[in-house]
Every structure is written in structure tokens, then in C-alpha cells.
Amino acid sequence: MSGWKDNVRVVEAYVPGDQPDYPDMVKINTNENPYPPSPKVMEAVKNIQDSKIKLYPNFNAQVLVSALSKYHHIDEDKIFVGVGSDDVLAMAFLTFFNSKKPVLFPNITYSFYKVWAGLYQIPYETPLLDENFRIKKEDYYKENGGVVIANPNAPTGICEGLDFIEDILQHNRDVVVIVDEAYVDFGGTSAKELIDKYDNLLVVQTFSKSRAMAGVRIGYCMGNKELIKAINTVKHSYNSYTMNYYSIVAGVASLSDKEYFDEKIKMVINTRERVKKELEELGFICTDSKTNFLFAKHKSVPAKEIFESLRSNGIFVRYFNQPIIDNYLRISIGTDEEMDRFLDFLRKYFK
Numbered sequence: 001m002s003g004w005k006d007n008v009r010v011v012e013a014y015v016p017g018d019q020p021d022y023p024d025m026v027k028i029n030t031n032e033n034p035y036p037p038s039p040k041v042m043e044a045v046k047n048i049q050d051s052k053i054k055l056y057p058n059f060n061a062q063v064l065v066s067a068l069s070k071y072h073h074i075d076e077d078k079i080f081v082g083v084g085s086d087d088v089l090a091m092a093f094l095t096f097f098n099s100k101k102p103v104l105f106p107n108i109t110y111s112f113y114k115v116w117a118g119l120y121q122i123p124y125e126t127p128l129l130d131e132n133f134r135i136k137k138e139d140y141y142k143e144n145g146g147v148v149i150a151n152p153n154a155p156t157g158i159c160e161g162l163d164f165i166e167d168i169l170q171h172n173r174d175v176v177v178i179v180d181e182a183y184v185d186f187g188g189t190s191a192k193e194l195i196d197k198y199d200n201l202l203v204v205q206t207f208s209k210s211r212a213m214a215g216v217r218i219g220y221c222m223g224n225k226e227l228i229k230a231i232n233t234v235k236h237s238y239n240s241y242t243m244n245y246y247s248i249v250a251g252v253a254s255l256s257d258k259e260y261f262d263e264k265i266k267m268v269i270n271t272r273e274r275v276k277k278e279l280e281e282l283g284f285i286c287t288d289s290k291t292n293f294l295f296a297k298h299k300s301v302p303a304k305e306i307f308e309s310l311r312s313n314g315i316f317v318r319y320f321n322q323p324i325i326d327n328y329l330r331i332s333i334g335t336d337e338e339m340d341r342f343l344d345f346l347r348k349y350f351k
């Protein structure tokens, strides 16, 4: 008997980047931060009392919401916290995209959007980027059930300005517009300042990239308090205690160390600009990235060949075997030493 198989939910899952683990490898394939989180994070976690662990955590992660509120100068009731921004985005799709009209997001963007749409059976359409990988705003003027824009976009790294986001908002007053700002701290402009002007705007950010805490799983969104209330209600009908006590403590500690944060961001940006210049000297063409990765193609050698040679030498970058971007490499920004090993290899490879 296996009739139960007829009733299994059929979904097409997201495929995360490889997590290879070799001694001495250069792992620049999943956009993690090469630097550790602030030392204050480890200190705070070490000092956690067992008397706290035996209790349920606060169900709204109140101390973390409060720290984010102070950090961003946004009221507490306009902030929602989740288990990484993937959790926040999944919850937002579930909460806000219940129309029969299609949700719109670009054909080239974070590939999880279509997975959630599939999971929740939300119809969607994916307007094409233009030939320079820019989002065409006119494509988002038609009737739809919601809009999702990653800004900066992934994996192109390109960031649109606030006027662009505002234009999309003005043409979409009756649906929720999600702006996924996973990389915004590396030089982009946040749309958070528009949340009081547009009650349908949800801005999503994460501790995974700029705060070097991918393993801790903290993401959050900022928006009008009615939006936040709606997403909280859905969360409490699913799992009230998504945020564990360790993550809450670690997140608060990270926010308390702005000096360390600013310094590490500056280092990543400086390395990015240096590597970009050196790649261009080697014949690569890079997009104007405002993230912690570069998106590059070589003017004569196919990306797949370069990717495979790098890999067999213990240097892992990301290659997307899919139409339109299959001649590009996505190169996360590592430490200067890691990037020098990457560049040294390429210099020999192209000689």
C-alpha cells in the first residue's frame, strides 16, 4: 500500500550553493562574509545563563526588535523578525500573495522566489531583464498580485536607486511590494525610508551577509504596522517560537557594535573594487556590483571552463548552468589573501 504517495505535496525545491569542505580551499561561492562577526557576539553567547534556556523565548523576539528599532530609527511595531530572511520572505509570500493575479519578479533574480510561489501555488510571471541586466520598470505597471524586487539584485549585483523603487510603488498601490535588501549594506540605498509614505512596502534585510551571521539565521522586515501585524498573525498560526534565545542574544550584540560593522563593510567594499579592476585587466567584464560579490564574464573563455579549472584547484566560485547567465561567474568577496590566490590562479591561467 502506498496510496499516501498520491497525496504528497509536489514541489520543486531551491538548490543552495555547494558547501565544499576541504583544507586550504578558497570558498567564494555562497556570498558569506569572510570576516567573523563582532567579538561582542561570541562574548554575549558565552554568557548566556542556563536559567534562560529552559524557558520559551519571547515569541516576538522583543529585545531584538527593540534593538533593530533603535538601530534603524523605526518604530518597533513596524519590524518583524524571522529565521533568516528566507523565513521572513516565505512568511510574507504566504501572508500577502493570495490573489489570483500573478506576482511579478524578474526572470533573473534570487531563485527562491519561484520556489515559494510554487509551494503556495501562487501564480507568477517573470518579466525579462534588459540586455544590461537592468529591471525594466514598465513591466511592473500591469495588473498583478504583488511585486518582489531584490535590490541590489542577485546574482547581477546591480542596485537601482530609490526613485526606481518609488516609481514601482506608485504604479502598484493596491498590492504588497517586497524589496529584498540582502546586500544593501555593501553600498546600496535602502527603501526603508519609504515605509511611512507607502503602506504597501515591505523592506527585507538579513544578518547573514553584512553581519557575518549566516549560521545564526536572523532576517527581518520593516513596513507599515498593519503589514507587520498581518505577517505576525500568520506566523502565530504556524509557529510562535521561530526565534531561539541564542539567535536573539547574538543579534542584539551584533547591532551594538557599529564600529566593527562599518570597518568590515569598508574592507569588503575595498577588496571588491580592487578585485574588479584586476579582473578587468585579465579580460573580464563585470557588472557594477553594490554587493559582496562580483558578477563577471570573460571576453573569450567560457565561464564554465574557468569555473571547472578553479574548482579543480580548490577555488570555489558560483556558476549558474541556466540560460542567459551561463557565461557568467559569481565571485563572492573573500579576504584579501583569498582573493589574491584566486587572482594569482587566473593570471597563470590566462598567460
Ligand SMILES: *Cc1c(COP(=O)(O)O)cnc(C)c1O
Residues within 6 Å of the ligand: 083, 084, 085, 086, 087, 110, 150, 154, 180, 182, 205, 206, 207, 208, 214, 218, 219
Ligand atoms: C542570501 C539571500 C537571502 C537569504 O538570506 P538568509 O540567510 O535567509 O537571511 C535572501 N535574498 C537574497 C537575495 C539573498 O542573496
